[in-house]
Every structure is written in structure tokens, then in C-alpha cells.
Amino acid sequence: QAKAAGRHTFRFYSEAQTRQADARLALEAALRRGLEKEEFLLYYQPQVDLRTASLEGVEALVRWSLPGGELVPPARFIPLAEETGLILPLGEWVLRQACRQMQQWVARGLPIRRVAVNLSSRQFRQADLLQRINAILAETGLAPRYLELEITESLLMDNSAQVDAKLEALEAMGIRLAIDDFGTGYSSLSYLKRFPLHTLKLDRSFIRDIADDPVSSNIVASIIELGQHLDMDILAEGVETDQQRGILLQNGCRTCQGYLFSHPLPAEELEARWLRAAAGHEARP
Ligand code: C2E
Ligand code: MG
Ligand code: MG
Ligand code: MG
Numbered sequence: 001q002a003k004a005a006g007r008h009t010f011r012f013y014s015e016a017q018t019r020q021a022d023a024r025l026a027l028e029a030a031l032r033r034g035l036e037k038e039e040f041l042l043y044y045q046p047q048v049d050l051r052t053a054s055l056e057g058v059e060a061l062v063r064w065s066l067p068g069g070e071l072v073p074p075a076r077f078i079p080l081a082e083e084t085g086l087i088l089p090l091g092e093w094v095l096r097q098a099c100r101q102m103q104q105w106v107a108r109g110l111p112i113r114r115v116a117v118n119l120s121s122r123q124f125r126q127a128d129l130l131q132r133i134n135a136i137l138a139e140t141g142l143a144p145r146y147l148e149l150e151i152t153e154s155l156l157m158d159n160s161a162q163v164d165a166k167l168e169a170l171e172a173m174g175i176r177l178a179i180d181d182f183g184t185g186y187s188s189l190s191y192l193k194r195f196p197l198h199t200l201k202l203d204r205s206f207i208r209d210i211a212d213d214p215v216s217s218n219i220v221a222s223i224i225e226l227g228q229h230l231d232m233d234i235l236a237e238g239v240e241t242d243q244q245r246g247i248l249l250q251n252g253c254r255t256c257q258g259y260l261f262s263h264p265l266p267a268e269e270l271e272a273r274w275l276r277a278a279a280g281h282e283a284r285p
Helices: 002-036 078-084 087-107 129-140 153-157 161-173 189-194 204-208 214-229 242-250 267-279
Strands: 040-049 054-065 115-118 147-152 176-182 199-202 233-237 255-257
Touching: 002 078, 002 087, 040 087, 040 267, 054 087, 054 267, 078 087, 087 115, 087 129, 087 147, 087 267, 129 161, 147 153, 153 176, 153 189, 161 176, 199 214, 204 214, 204 233, 214 233, 214 242
Parallel strands: 054 115, 115 147, 147 176, 176 199, 199 233, 233 255
Antiparallel strands: 040 054, 040 255
């Protein structure tokens, strides 16, 4: 009996696994098609200077726009794109598109200082990463100081001479480096000292509880202070309430990103809400 149940269980899982594998294959094929047909687009989320309430920069966030009109969030396709390697062409498209858009804003004299782009570890590990980034900057005409690359803590843990060399080279090119989701990985404070990082993005999970939980707010206050000592910009992610904003401001955090200020927006909407109003007399291209 146990054996029969075991067999059934086995068959059940096996079928479920087959279905799952089929779904993955279908998603992978759809991703490839989507890349060919350029079904991806970028949304831009404002990063706001708390003291002046003005726009500091934006983070480019990819969306997949299916032919039926559905907008798929990155959580549903980035992991598979990373596994299959499709993140390489996708990430390159994202970088080119973000640089192109930013250069257009810069050329029109709009008040925006930088665009932040997420770089996956797999992209980072490409041997010709620097040449690729250089080529995109040359092609789009964007000056490197307008670009910030967001990397994760796990990438820094690689602990290889190659990671050091690449980060140094990016910094030497004049590109800014941000550490994303700070505090969620196995961070080591030595990384902050060792690598040329400009911005530390405090993960949303800390911000979520700062108004209610003294431990969280103490951690956040300590990280902000640490960042100040290390001469890094601290950016708080996922700021949703005015209370959180107040606590962050009180603790010396300068820049925030979150739904309180704006959701990620299509380029035209970002222009209408954040760039035109502040620009005054905008030079027409
Ligand atoms: P991330 O880089 O940490 O981006 C921030 C995410 O938090 C975005 O989700 C953003 O919409 C969301 N968010 C911003 N403010 C708030 C808030 O106040 N409350 C809440 N609950 N969420 C907020 P999104 O756009 O769904 O992106 C999710 C993740 O997907 C990103 O996390 C990033 O890791 C990845 N991703 C997005 N675009 C790209 C890309 O072009 N390349 C790579 N490699 N990864 C990307
Ligand atoms: Mg990010
Ligand atoms: Mg983040
Ligand atoms: Mg995050």
C-alpha cells in the first residue's frame, strides 16, 4: 500500500514537474520572441532629494509588454532570464535604451542628474563588459557621469581580483556605482571600504518598519551615519509614508525613492510630471 501511494506520489510530482518544465520552456521561448520583437520597455522611478523635494535621478525598471496589452513585472521574467542567459541581450537592451533616453533629456536641458540601471551579476561577469558599456556610451553620446550602475552585494562577495579590477575601471570611466538592496545579503562592512561605491541603497525591508520598530529605525540611523563617514550617498528605497520620510530626513538621509513620491512611470509621464514643470523654458529639439 505504501508502495502504491509512493508510486502515485511519484507520478503526481513527476507530472507536476513536467508541467513546470513545459511552462518554463514556453516562457523562455516567449522571452526570446519578446526580445526579437522588442516587447520590452522601461519605466523610470524618481529618486527625490528630501531637502529640496526636487528630482535627483531616476531608476530604470524594465517591463515586458505582451501583445495582448498585459504589462509583466520583472519578478516574473528576470529570474528565468538570468538562468537562461537571456539577461545578457535583455540587460544590454535596457542599458542602451536608458542611456539613449537620458541623453535625450540631457540634450534638452531637462533637470535630471542621472539614470540608474540594474546590472545583473551575470552581465557583470562578462569578460567584455567594459567594452560593451563604452560602446553604448559612445553610440548614445551619453557622458558617463549621468550613468549609475546598480549592483548587488552577492556580486561583491565573489571576492576575486576581477571584481576589483572591473569596479575600478568603471569608476575610472566616471560611471557611478550603487549597491542595491543593501542589508539583505551577506554584507560585510569591509566591502564598503574596499570598493569604489558612490551610493548605498537601503533596502525597503528596513524602511518598512522604521516608524513602528525602534530596532529597524536604529539600524537605519546607524547605516546612514556609516554612509556619511564613508562619504557615500544614502538612498532609502520603498518609502511609502510621510512618517517614514520624516524619520529619514531627521536621520540625515538625503535621497529617497518610493511610492510616496512616485511609482515608476513611462518616460512621457515622467517628463510631464517631473521634468517639464521644473524646466521652465525647455529647448525644443
Ligand atoms: P530593485 O532594483 O530593488 O527596484 C526597486 C523595486 O521596488 C521596483 O520593482 C519598484 O517598482 C519597487 N518599489 C519602488 N518603490 C516602492 C515602494 O514604495 N513600495 C514597494 N512595495 N515597492 C516599491 P520592480 O520594477 O517590480 O522591479 C523589481 C526588481 O526587478 C528590481 O528591484 C530589480 O532587482 C529587478 N529589475 C528591474 N529592472 C531590471 C533590469 O533592467 N535589469 C535587471 N537585471 N534587473 C531588473
Ligand atoms: Mg535597483
Ligand atoms: Mg533596490
Ligand atoms: Mg529591492
